[in-house]
Amino acid sequence: MSVTKLIAVCCVFTALLAAGCGGNREYKDALDRALKEKSGADLFGALLALDQRYPDTFELKSRLGAMFLGADDLDKAETYLGRAEALSASASGDPDRYDLALNLGVLQFERKKYADSLANAERALSLSKEDSRGAVFLKARSLSLLGKNDEAAALYEARWKERALMSRLDLDLYFDHSLENKSLIRAVEILGAGQERFDFTPGQGIQASHIYEELGMIDEAVLCAGMELEYLHSLGGADQAKARERLAVIGKKLEDKTWNPKGAGTALLKGLDAWFAADWIAAARAFTPLSPNHYYFSYLTLASALESEGATADLLTAYVELERFFKSLPGYYYHFWRGMKKGRGDFTFTVAKDVLEKTILLAPDTGPASETRREIARLLGLDPADGAKLLLPAELEALGARLAGGDPVSVLEPAVGLLSLPDNVYTLQGIVFLRGLSRRVPAVESFLKKKKTAAAGRIKERLVMIVGN
Numbered sequence: 001m002s003v004t005k006l007i008a009v010c011c012v013f014t015a016l017l018a019a020g021c022g023g024n025r026e027y028k029d030a031l032d033r034a035l036k037e038k039s040g041a042d043l044f045g046a047l048l049a050l051d052q053r054y055p056d057t058f059e060l061k062s063r064l065g066a067m068f069l070g071a072d073d074l075d076k077a078e079t080y081l082g083r084a085e086a087l088s089a090s091a092s093g094d095p096d097r098y099d100l101a102l103n104l105g106v107l108q109f110e111r112k113k114y115a116d117s118l119a120n121a122e123r124a125l126s127l128s129k130e131d132s133r134g135a136v137f138l139k140a141r142s143l144s145l146l147g148k149n150d151e152a153a154a155l156y157e158a159r160w161k162e163r164a165l166m167s168r169l170d171l172d173l174y175f176d177h178s179l180e181n182k183s184l185i186r187a188v189e190i191l192g193a194g195q196e197r198f199d200f201t202p203g204q205g206i207q208a209s210h211i212y213e214e215l216g217m218i219d220e221a222v223l224c225a226g227m228e229l230e231y232l233h234s235l236g237g238a239d240q241a242k243a244r245e246r247l248a249v250i251g252k253k254l255e256d257k258t259w260n261p262k263g264a265g266t267a268l269l270k271g272l273d274a275w276f277a278a279d280w281i282a283a284a285r286a287f288t289p290l291s292p293n294h295y296y297f298s299y300l301t302l303a304s305a306l307e308s309e310g311a312t313a314d315l316l317t318a319y320v321e322l323e324r325f326f327k328s329l330p331g332y333y334y335h336f337w338r339g340m341k342k343g344r345g346d347f348t349f350t351v352a353k354d355v356l357e358k359t360i361l362l363a364p365d366t367g368p369a370s371e372t373r374r375e376i377a378r379l380l381g382l383d384p385a386d387g388a389k390l391l392l393p394a395e396l397e398a399l400g401a402r403l404a405g406g407d408p409v410s411v412l413e414p415a416v417g418l419l420s421l422p423d424n425v426y427t428l429q430g431i432v433f434l435r436g437l438s439r440r441v442p443a444v445e446s447f448l449k450k451k452k453t454a455a456a457g458r459i460k461e462r463l464v465m466i467v468g469n
Contacts, residue, residue, distance in 0.1 A: 306339025
């Protein structure tokens with residue numbers, strides 16, 4: 001079972017547990033202590049212990065069942081939720097019964113028992129007018145997988161304003177229905193909602209581009225094709241030359257007067273070509289007179305301004321609002337820190353650390369990531385060339401995971417190389433990482449001792465710190 005998932009689910013239900021306990025004073029006191037003194041996996045263990053002492057408490061059975069469900073342990077979730085169902089007469093009120101019915105419905109949906117999940121979704125809806133957790137969407141997806149697609153789509157349409165509660169599957173089912181029924185504007189809205197709520201899906205930009213083209217919205221079609229290309233380029237799948245070649249292909253299509261008599265999209269394409277050529281001033285100039293209503297266009301205009309003018313408070317405020325759409329796009333964070341550097345505000349390692357690290361972690365083997373490592377080194381007072389040796393904590397953890405997965409100890413060579421740098425926060429983290437690993441894994445200790453024998457200077461000094469003389 002994933003400890004991380006347990007920690008997350010424990011956090012969600014802590015407040016509910018505090019508010020909904022039974023009348024037993026000893027039980028309440030024990031629960032209050034657990035909630036006050038423990039967290040995460042420790043709290044989960046404490047609640048399990050309390051459940052042993054108070055085995056007929058509805059709240060504990062229901063919440064523990066929900067925690068197991070959140071951790072994808074369906075068998076244990078079924079046991080605890082089933083017992084909570086048997087104890088539901090002692091629930092403190094309809095809100096608790098609503099939670100139980102919804103959790104049972106989700107469990108049954110995961111078990112592919114769609115008729116049962118539908119029944120529990122309807123029961124949850126009968127217990128709560130507010131439906132704060134979106135039982136209506138469990139009902140809709142259950143209906144859809146029972147073949148009642150029109151009924152499901154009617155529910156999605158009626159509750160579209162509450163789409164923040166929709167799952168990825170809800171959005172996918174609603175998208176397919178909208179496409180089949182030629183509700184094309186809604187279809188592209190669903191794609192945008194999925195990107196905002198979850199993440200960009202490869203191919204999504206091309207899909208949206210085709211839909212906009214069918215709608216005759218050529219600027220938006222060009223934008224979405226550009227967005228697809230942006231992700232490919234930013235993640236290292238197409239270099240600058242390849243990206244511009246693909247834009248040229250789009251340009252040829254736009255020149256076809258029989259298909260595009262008004263030359264729509266050509267001004268936008270000119271801006272995109274300047275953008276992928278890293279000519280930020282020309283891109284900003286090309287985008288300024290245009291006004292497509294799309295979040296990717298907002299990103300292009302703001303990022304071009306960051307690169308050509310530097311950050312201002314207002315510019316950064318608007319840019320940060322777009323992160324929800326571009327949280328997996330390395331370029332978003334790359335232009336973010338570069339704009340901060342060019343602006344008049346403070347640009348220090350402490351201020352920019354999170355943005356710099358995200359740029360690297362999303363695409364560690366790309367040119368922008370290398371540039372970002374050099375910038376981190378500069379901000380830390382190191383030679384920028386030393387940035388190539390820097391490893392972030394997540395990258396150290398990835399090396400440890402590869403070792404645990406069967407890679408040879410030589411996979412740790414980059415971590416040893418990190419030790420050659422002057423004192424900085426990343427080198428300290430590398431020392432702590434290697435020391436802990438050497439104490440747990442004898443092969444790592446032997447590897448580092450051999451390295452120490454052959455090493456000199458800083459690397460030798462730090463290996464002595466890690467494995468001793």
